[in-house]
Amino acid sequence: MAEIKLKHYHVRKGRGYWLVTPKMRAHGFDNVRCGADGPQAWAVAQEWEGRWQRARKGLEASLRKVYPRNSVGHAFERFRLTNEWARKPVRTREDWDRGWRYIEPVFGDLNPSVITLEMLDRWYSKWTSVKGVGEAGRAMKTWRALYNVMAAMKLCPAQQDPSLAIRKTSVPGRRETWTEGEAVRIVKGAWRAGYRGLACIVAVAWDTSFSPVDARTLTPGHAFEAGGDWVFKIQRGKTGEEAFGFLSARTQRLVESYLASLDYELHDAAPIFRTKGFAPKERGGRPRIAVPYQKNSLVDDFAEVRRLVFGPSEKRRLMDMRRTGAVEANAGGASVESIAAKMGNSIDQNKTLQRTYMPVNSAAVRAADESRKIGRRKLGSEQNEFKKLKLASEKS
Known part of the structure; x- marks a missing residue:
């Protein structure tokens, strides 16, 4: 198959996609699935690229919808132009866009003051049945x-949002955790399969309890040395909270081996860990250079290594290693304030986060039972009866 280069066209696992930029999305364009990589997919991508170029030059009407003034859609577009929107983390903006897809078809053209409880109740009930609780x-x-x-x-x-009368159903939180031996198997499996950047991400995530996005976006500028140990000092991508992650000697050696294998030098702002890439062999194929991990590529590569190591029935995720760190620390007697400092969040003040990252487990219950025994002995050793003190002075 002849190699073809198309602007904004990308291939993932043998399928082609025409992927838009924020500027293109502002004009109403969205990502397009072009099908299996080949002439038909290329033709679809060329068609959409042509439409974008004509819209960009003003030769064709933009796909961007024009909402009535003071409508919900008009308000959301106004908000997108504010500095407050620009300051939101990328992941937060993605969540807003994902939620907006369900709001826009029903309420986009309406003035918010005319939207009633009954309308919102029917809307929420519909999406719950069609798309699920989440x-x-x-x-x-x-x-x-x-x-x-x-x-x-x-x-x-x-403060008069009619939706507040609707009780939102919550999705049961994840409770899955990994053991240290399983994490080691994942790291070794990834390294042997050529996913060396992924192996380092897993090892770092295990040691530091960083989230997947924080682990994959680490740069040399985040790396420091403290008392002979390597430590990554970051601001969490989701909350902006400062967090520190110390590496074990084993993970430090792994990262050093990975860095020594690179045939290029990283600058301070460059993500350290890269994808596997692909170099064509006798059977041919399209070459792919190793690039910094993105959300989807990390999910896909982790799933592939997980399948190689544990088989297709295993469904735990990389994010579950963050929960594992909190569960282990909690069972070991660490205070919730210490766990919050390690995780870089407000778990010490947030009951929902505590349920997410410190679910009930037998080790924590046993630790509580042992604490009760200690307290029982202390209470039993004290004289809990109060006796009146005679403070009268002696008569001379």
């Missing part, structure tokens, strides 16, 4: 945040 909950969360924005724009009464 997606419907995301949509409701986005609506409630957008309502506050619209109230600030004087488009609806403040």
